[in-house]
Amino acid sequence: MHFFNAMLFKEPELNKTWLLTSNELNSEPAGFSDTVLALKQLVLIKQQIKTKDFSKINSDFIFSALEQLNKFQFNQALIQSVRKQVVLNNNATQFVKTLNFNTLCPKDKNNQKAKIISNVFQKFYLKEIQPYQAQLTGYLETLQPLYNELWFNENISSPQINNLVKMGSTSNLLNLLKSSAKNHVIWWQSFYKTCEISPI
Structure with a gap:
């Protein structure tokens, strides 16, 4: 098991998973299904090593999995994209919390400022950012259990x-992404309720 775990951090295809990169996923990335298959192969091999079921281990699967991970570098781009979205969500939430509802939508006065802010939210968050974050969430919901199987609580894994x-x-x-998005949306829900305008 020691050598398999060492491979998780020494093989470039796997080591890159946790390194910072400038690569991010676009809205139609390639390689998700190949990455899932590659990680499932590695998880299976790890389980076979744990149960000492060595006769069932096919070393070709290791090489094909590493080849797919290297080809797409999906994990690294996904993790970078998620980290960036969490930071963007948190920063956006901090910014909108500085806005004063009394200024945006004063009682018995024109709500023009609130409508402009609402249009920005609709155009950028609801139409672009939210679908992208939903896509990242979907990828993580599939891959997070595989990351856990491979890396969690191994003596080579960092805290x-x-x-x-x-x-x-x-x-x-996954939970960092979900909670940062939820906190941002909570502010907007309060905004729409206070300013008495519809988000649509």
């Missing part, structure tokens, strides 16, 4: 990686 992959943890990638 930071453990936090990002631990299932059910509030600090794992």
Whole structure:
């Protein structure tokens, strides 16, 4: 098991997973299904090593999995995209919290400022950012359990990686993304209720 775990951090295809990159996923990325298959192959091999079922291990699967991971580098781009979206959500939420509802939508006065703010929210958040974040969430819901199987609580895993992959943890990638988006949307719900305008 030691050598398999060492491979998770020494093979460039796997080591890149947790390194910072400038690559992010676009709205139609390639390689998701190949990445899922590759990680499932590695998880299966890890389970076979744990159960000492060595006769069933096909070393060709390791090489084909690494080849697919290297070809698309989907994991690294996904993790970078999620980290960036969490930061953007948190920064946007901090910014909108500085806005004063009394200024945006004073009682018995014109709501023009509130309508402009609402249009910005609709155009950028609802039409562009929210669908992209939903896509990232979908990818993570599939991949997070595989990341957990491969990296969580291994003696070569750092506490930071453990936090990002631990299932059910509030600090794992999936929950960080969901909670940052939820906090942002909560402000907007309060905005629409206070200003008495429709989000659509």
